[in-house]
Structures are given as structure tokens and as C-alpha cells.
Amino acid sequence: MKYDAIILGSGLGGLECAFILAKSGMNVCVLEKNAALGGCLQSFRRGSDEYDTGFHYVGALGKGQILERIFSHFGLMDLPWHRLDEDGFDQVIFKDRSYLLANGYSRFAGSLSAIFPKCGAELENYVSFLEKVGKGIAEPIFRESGGFDSLNELFEKSAYAYLCQNIGNPLLRNILSGASLKLELRKSTLPLYTFAQINSSFIQSAWRLKGRGSLIADTLAEGIRKMGGTVLTNATVTSLEEKDGNITGAKILHKGSTESLSADLFVSDLSPQLTLDLLKESPNIRPVFRRRINRLEQTCGFFTVNIKLKEGRIPYLNRNIYCYSPDLESVWDLTGSKVRGVLISQQVPQSGAFASQMDILTPMDFSEVEPWKDTVPLRRGEEYLAFKAEKAEECIRMAEEIFPNLKESIQAYYTSTPLTYRDYTGAVRGTAYGIRKDCNNLTQTLLTPKTPFANLYFTGQNLNLHGILGVSLTSLLTCSEILGKEPVVPFLE
């Protein structure tokens, strides 16, 4: 069977690219190694309950906002979206005090100005900067300035330096950065664009799904199939074949047997490192390019505790909570093996005022699970189980600051580490947000969709931006490289 396009990996980026290419009339085939679609968006089942992995909430899904415009073209706006509290979609608990972050640029600034009255002007400037960044978000696709000389100008600036220069009060700097476990707060590398874009989208509006996160992947796959496309699960791409400088086929292991599929075009949602590994002997990949890709650093991973709660014990809170240990001086210093900051998120209950599930997440560097790097899932040994149990206890203890009866309200819990992500989604070193973009070394760390092969493209969170919005924009960027702008721009309208 020959396809017009083969898409490697069914993460959000892969599925969105397949959808756009199918819509443009191509006969597409998505190849996913796992039984479940969605990569970081997949949910897992324990008993009758489903738990989310890499999806908790999204921003900018209000009418006319950027993700709403994009998602409506993918048929994703019919999903049961649930808006978080506009007066406090995020709550930051820092130095034992609680701060609510409100939706709307001026409301966001106004509610914090009430707590930091001397910082009103700085807050106004901060939100108008974020608003400007939000408005220029489609710039890489339109190639328009968006009010900035170029997007790279913002990628090349340090987010931490920007905050230090523009926000005088160190406590306020912590609060403005405090809901940022959804990116990697790293003083020396984090680009201002990443920080501003993500925070800007959530200030516009913040949403959860009233249901499992994998609904997103399932809906996209259904759309692709309706347009005549093929979506294969349990189909691991083991190598890519090439001829005369073009990729010609993908060798796959599908349900135990080896097959070869050919196509004119290939899009890889796998990390660039894994993609190059599929082309081990290729004379078309210069060693210097391969070395550059393989040396790229990865953002941190996450340790997650997915908790099933006893009925009627813990009230549902329609916001996310970012809680930091009182001895932490800066939310930008969350390194080390001790749990000092957690994100607490609950699933929207189907009915009633109590939560049935709660997720607690804390950043985790791969070095913490390095001793078990040669093991496989479910066979990592007793020490690994003990390590995870201890970590889970630390996370639960921190969450008890907000929910004092949490421990006795737990019916069961399940944990995952960067090793889980490495083995299920192929994330290099279990990274949560892909390649670490370095504002001081942009030319090396910010990749484009282009590869050494004219008919092979990259997509997904390893390029420009991570997260649901970032990956969606990158899908549009990848497809505009392939199809030209014309068929892609309508996805932004």
C-alpha cells in the first residue's frame, strides 16, 4: 500500500498534521507504537476509572481566542470543555500565603495590584506585554511581525532577566512565575517567548475537560478516519528507508509482524533524536547534524501521583493549585531531589461538589531514576517501588497543607516517573516538554520542521513551543512548510 503521507507517532502534533494533510486531500497513515493513541494525551484505566497523563488544562479556549479558533477546525470544540474560575483559575501558595490569578489581562493585573499596591504600574506593563505577545502568536505561520521586530527577538531574551528588570518586588516575581510548572523555570536558559506566550494564553481563559484527556486524540483520529485516512496502533516504526536523498518507506512492527509501508511524504512527531535513530546508516545525515541533535539537552520530567479519592471527602476546586514549601526562596530554584513544589489538579466531577480524582505533579530530573534506566515497565524491582512510594508520600504531605484530610481520603494511587514517559511515549530521558530551548543558544536549540530530507518533516513539542497550544501551532507551521500557507491559514481564523 502506498500513501501520500505517513505520520510517525500519534501525539497531538502527529494527529493534527495528519488531519490537516487529510483535509488537503492526501491519503494519510498515522503509525503509533502504543495500543492507545495520543502520546502525552493518553489516559490510562485502573478498574472503572480513567486517569490523565500529560493533560490537565489549557488556555485561550474562549470564543475567538487562539486555541478555540484552531480547535474548532479540528472538531474539538464539541468536547465537554469546562471553564475554570475566572476569579482564580490558578492559586499560588508561596511562603504560606495564597494568591489567586484571575482571567483577563486587566483583571489579572488589578487583583494582584490590590495585594501589591506599589506595583500597579509594573503589573500594567507586564500584562500589556503579555497581551502583545498573545496577539502575535501566529507570527511564525503568517511571518508577520506581530508588533515585534521578529519572534527571535523574544526567544533570545531571558525570561528570568526580563522579570528581574521589570518587576522590582521579588515576592511578586515569584507569584507571577508561580503557576509555571507547566514550563521549565530555568533561570539560565528559559526564553522570554516561552514564558510569556504560555502565561498569556492562560490569562485569557483556562479550561479543563469534563472527561478523559484522551478524548482529544480519539476525536482527531475519528476525523482523520472519516476523511479516508488510516490510523494504526501497535505499529512501531523500526526504521526509515531512503533512496536518492528521499525517504521512501517506513518499516514497522505491527502486531508482531514486520511490514513495509511507502509514501511520498513523511512527518515525524517523534523527537528528532529518535527520528535520526530510524536512519542510522544514512549517508544524507551529516555527522555534525547528528551530533548536534544528539547533544541537545532535554527539559525536566515529572513525577505524578494519580489519586482515586473516597467518595464525598475532598471538595472539587475549580482551579489548579501550585503549592511551594515555605523554605523555598524562589520558584525558579526547584532543583534537587526533595519535593518543594507541586501542582495539584482535580478532574471535573461528573456530578456533585466532591472530587473523585486528584493528580499531584512535581518536576523530576532523569538523574533521579538513572539507577533503573536499564529496566522495563512493571519489572523495575522493589527499590524502584520503594523510591516511588517515598516520593508519593512527600507529594501527598505537601498537598495536605491544602487538604488536611487527604491521606485518609485516598482509596488508591498510581505513580509515574520520567522512566514511564521514556518507555511509553519515547520521550528522551523522560522529558515532559521536549528539547530545552536556550535563549543564549537559539541557533542550536530551536529547530525548524525541515530535515536533511526534502520529504521528511519534524513536528511536535520539540520544535517551537510545548503544550497543547504550542504543539497545535507547530502542527500548523509544519503543514505550512509542506502545503504552503494557503490551506493552513484558515485553521487560525
Ligand SMILES: Cc1cc2nc3c(=O)[nH]c(=O)nc-3n(C[C@H](O)[C@H](O)[C@H](O)COP(=O)(O)OP(=O)(O)OC[C@H]3O[C@@H](n4cnc5c(N)ncnc54)[C@H](O)[C@@H]3O)c2cc1C
Ligand atoms: C506530566 C505532563 C503534564 C502536562 N500537562 C499539560 C497541560 O496540562 N496542558 C498542556 O497544554 N500541556 C501539558 N503537557 C504537555 C503536552 O502534553 C505535550 O506538549 C504534548 O502533548 C506533546 O505532544 P507531541 O505531539 O509533541 O508528542 P508526544 O505526545 O510525545 O507524542 C509522540 C508519539 O510518538 C509515539 N512514538 C514514539 N516512538 C514511536 C515509534 N518508533 N513508532 C511509532 N510511534 C512512536 C509515542 O508513543 C507518542 O504517541 C504536559 C506534559 C506532561 C509530560
